[in-house]
Amino acid sequence: MNIEKYIKTSAEIPLNKKTIIHLMLVNNMIKEIIGEGLKSFDVSMQQYNVLRILRGQKGNPANLSTINERMISKMSNTSRLVDKLIAKKLVCRAICESNRRKVEIVITEEGLASLEKMDNVINKAEHTITSKLNTKELETLNILLNKF
Amino acid sequence: MNIEKYIKTSAEIPLNKKTIIHLMLVNNMIKEIIGEGLKSFDVSMQQYNVLRILRGQKGNPANLSTINERMISKMSNTSRLVDKLIAKKLVCRAICESNRRKVEIVITEEGLASLEKMDNVINKAEHTITSKLNTKELETLNILLNKF
DNA sequence: ATACAATATTTGTATATACAAATGTATGTT
DNA sequence: AACATACATTTGTATATACAAATATTGTAT
Numbered sequence: 001m002n003i004e005k006y007i008k009t010s011a012e013i014p015l016n017k018k019t020i021i022h023l024m025l026v027n028n029m030i031k032e033i034i035g036e037g038l039k040s041f042d043v044s045m046q047q048y049n050v051l052r053i054l055r056g057q058k059g060n061p062a063n064l065s066t067i068n069e070r071m072i073s074k075m076s077n078t079s080r081l082v083d084k085l086i087a088k089k090l091v092c093r094a095i096c097e098s099n100r101r102k103v104e105i106v107i108t109e110e111g112l113a114s115l116e117k118m119d120n121v122i123n124k125a126e127h128t129i130t131s132k133l134n135t136k137e138l139e140t141l142n143i144l145l146n147k148f
Numbered sequence: 149m150n151i152e153k154y155i156k157t158s159a160e161i162p163l164n165k166k167t168i169i170h171l172m173l174v175n176n177m178i179k180e181i182i183g184e185g186l187k188s189f190d191v192s193m194q195q196y197n198v199l200r201i202l203r204g205q206k207g208n209p210a211n212l213s214t215i216n217e218r219m220i221s222k223m224s225n226t227s228r229l230v231d232k233l234i235a236k237k238l239v240c241r242a243i244c245e246s247n248r249r250k251v252e253i254v255i256t257e258e259g260l261a262s263l264e265k266m267d268n269v270i271n272k273a274e275h276t277i278t279s280k281l282n283t284k285e286l287e288t289l290n291i292l293l294n295k296f
Numbered sequence: 297a298t299a300c301a302a303t304a305t306t307t308g309t310a311t312a313t314a315c316a317a318a319t320g321t322a323t324g325t326t
Numbered sequence: 327a328a329c330a331t332a333c334a335t336t337t338g339t340a341t342a343t344a345c346a347a348a349t350a351t352t353g354t355a356t
Binding site for chain 1 (some may be wrong): 149150156157159167170171172173174175178204219281283285286290294295296
């Protein structure tokens with residue numbers, strides 16, 4: 001992932017600007033590869049993320065704000081995102097009886113089954129993404145990212 | 149940028165998955181800070197990127213495919229993106245006489261003036277983003293990102 | 297010269313996302 | 327109880343992006 005080649009520039013780029021561009025390029029690549037993997041399941045990365053959060057609840061229902069708290073990319077519109085998962089019968093929603101403002105969202109059996117298949121694909125995709133770095137390098141990278 | 153706190157999880161995440169999430173989180177932060185800076189200029193990051201590319205042409209017109217080649221995030225629809233810049237009078241477009249399929253896009257004086265103001269804001273934003281890392285760390289980070 | 301493929305861009309359409317306003321519910325104060 | 331406020335979600339609307347099909351132009355082979 002050589003940035004000068006990728007954005008076809010010959011100009012000298014200051015180190016901090018270069019780093020930011022570099023991070024964006026790697027992120028685009030990640031999105032592309034993971035998105036490609038999810039394509040056949042007809043779910044977006046955000047939807048996949050919500051499914052994983054719901055599975056992590058181990059049967060306990062989650063409300064929208066809990067989901068939002070745990071999402072990698074927080075979004076203003078988790079409500080409609082969940083609508084789409086309901087339309088695909090991957091999750092279901094009920095009104096919380098103890099606090100009727102809240103909503104209780106649970107992953108369905110079908111959702112769990114689909115998610116398991118997605119995981120296989122995503123694990124491979126993630127391996128592809130990071131395959132060129134060894135453990136030491138990944139650790140160093142995490143330490144550096146932690147500083148942001 | 150502690151990922152466990154950020155996505156409120158207690159589960160053990162494999163190193164490569166963790167790295168990918170970490171990269172996505174940092175990228176979201178970058179997008180947020182830069183997007184915030186551009187807000188008052190009413191241009192998106194993509195539009196800003198196109199303006200910079202056009203300035204880099206130093207007077208020479210660029211066509212859509214050239215712009216696309218140089219964009220950090222390639223997109224399928226640079227045509228309409230340019231439309232929006234035209235609507236804001238930041239660029240202008242003409243049909244290329246030697247090859248009428250092509251289009252010649254040039255940044256306007258107004259575009260150059262606005263871009264200069266944007267640069268000030270973006271430089272500050274970029275400084276904010278990377279301020280917690282020193283030169284050595286940024287260099288190491290770039291070396292690692294290069295491996296992807 | 298005609299037909300066909302390749303190139304460059306534009307347009308239609310569907311989906312995704314951002315932001316603000318609206319809705320419905322609960323809680324605290326007087 | 328009546329009111330204002332806070333909370334949780336939904337909805338309206340505008341904009342952004344993705345993908346495929348359509349349009350227009352050029353290059354090439356026969």
